[in-house]
Amino acid sequence: MEQHECLTHTENWVKDVIMKYNICPFARREVERASIRYVAIEETKTKSVLKALIEECQYLDNHPETET
Structure with a gap:
């Protein structure tokens, strides 16, 4: 099953912005x-x-092992 496009963009945003700038x-x-x-x-x-x-x-x- 292909991942929804908005989820891909959100995941990339977390990696490229949130992680990169340590927000x-x-x-x-x-x-x-x-x-x-x-x-x-x-x-x-x-x-x-x-x-x-x-x-x-x-x-x-x-599911406490899951993060938001």
Whole structure:
């Protein structure tokens, strides 16, 4: 399955900006560990987007090894 284009851009931004300029001192470790979760939500209706956001928060609560 091909990664969504916006996720690729976001991942590159983390590497090329956040890590390069040390904006977040924890980013490098998490990128190297491949523990950052990138998710694209395809929904456009507010209720559906909020539901997806809540589900993502629940996922993160249940998977402490995953970073945002």
